[in-house]
Amino acid sequence: MARDTRPAVAPAAASAPDATLTGRVTRALAARTAVTLAAGVGVAVGTGSAAWKGLEHQARLAAERIGLAAEPPPRRDGVYLPDGRFRRLPTVPRNLSRLRLAMLGDSSSAGFGAADEDFLPGVMLARDLSARLYRPVQLSTHAVVGTGAADLARQVEAALLDGVDVAVVIVGPNDVRDRVAPAESVRALAAAVARLRTHDVVVVVGTCPDLGVITPIPAPLRQLAGYWSRSLAARQEQAVHRAGGLAVPIGRWVSPGFVGHPELFSPDLFHPSGEGYARAVAVLSPAVLTGLGSAVSAAVAAVPEFPASRLPDGHRSADAGGGRSG
Structure with missing residues (x-):
């Protein structure tokens, strides 16, 4: 199945045919994930082996x-x-400067699976930042x-064209799904981060x-998927830090907290x-607040393993206002 390259947008009230189509796309993406992961192992163990046949069966079960x-x-x-109101048009009170937030990446950044607009990650983040920064x-x-990650270059240019002060990126699972070489995936991510940083984003x-x-991905295929995703995440973390x-x-x-909690899944x-x-x-x-250098970024202290010593110099010296006014 060809990759769905359409933006993850839709009217708030979807018709039944649209919902059915999206459900099929979701199921196909999940099936492709399982089958591709199994195929990656099949190359290593041989497609004629009992191990491969077992993984192939598990992939079908997952689908x-x-x-x-x-x-x-x-x-x-x-x-x-800041008062909780929402405006679709980019107009703000004259006495307040706006902070421009862009969500980049894949379905996790777009909020695929959230049944309500109020629970989209971008919406929740925008509301929290607005209340804390009072802007x-x-x-x-x-x-x-x-x-x-290969699509980030296009997304970054679109965000820069619109104007952006803060970019939040979530990407990686689809590269694991498609067995993209980790080095290639990380290189694309690092380039996107570096491009944004040259514009002081x-x-x-x-x-x-x-x-x-x-x-739904059975063991041992699930363990392999976990290993590959954790390995990619470790490389991403290092590359992002180096890129600023x-x-x-x-x-x-976050992920460990999902175990045994089906309500956290769509x-x-x-x-x-x-x-x-x-x-x-x-x-x-908290990481965004830290990046902006706001006084309220002290909230990051509640998040473990995020020491200020690991922040790039440009972030440590950011002024309290944070971002550029629009």
Whole structure:
């Protein structure tokens, strides 16, 4: 099946045919994940071996276990005000400067699986930042369902064209799915971070989630998926730091909490639910505040393993205002 390169957008109220189509796309993506992972092992062990046949069977079982998404992912880009109000048009009170937030990456950044606009990761993040910084936050979502790090270059240029002060990136699972060479995936991510940093954009990257917590993928295929995703995340973290961004290890800080909590998954049992996305936002927001150099970034102290000593020099010296006014 060809990769879905359309932006992850849809009207708030989707028709039944659209919901069915999106469910099929979700199921196909999940099936492709399992089959491709099994194929990667098959190359190593030989497609005629008993091990390969067992993994192939597990891949088919995983595809059957993945449920259907209830509706297409919603979208609510616009301006979020400190008092909680929302405006679709990019207009803000004259006495307040806006912070421009861009969501880049794949379905995890777009919020695929969240049934309600209020639980999209970009929306939750924009609201939290607006309340903490007491300034309007303009949200723009450029993330695309089904893509990998190779698509970041296009997304970055779109974000720069719109204007951006803070970019949040979540990417990686689809590169694991497609067995993209880790070095190639990490190189594309690092280039995207470096490009944004040349424009003084604060960049926060949520590294690849741990695919080992997705129970519809049976063992031992699930363990292999977990190993590959954790390995990619470790490389991403190092590359992002070298490129001047801030890396948030989603696989270490968030993914373990999904084990034994089906309510954190969407109906497809593959993507997070709105509540699951809230767990990710809880660790992404402090990192953004740290990157902006705001006084309220002290909240990051509540997040383990995020010492200020690991921040690039440009982030440590950022002024309290953070970002550029629009």
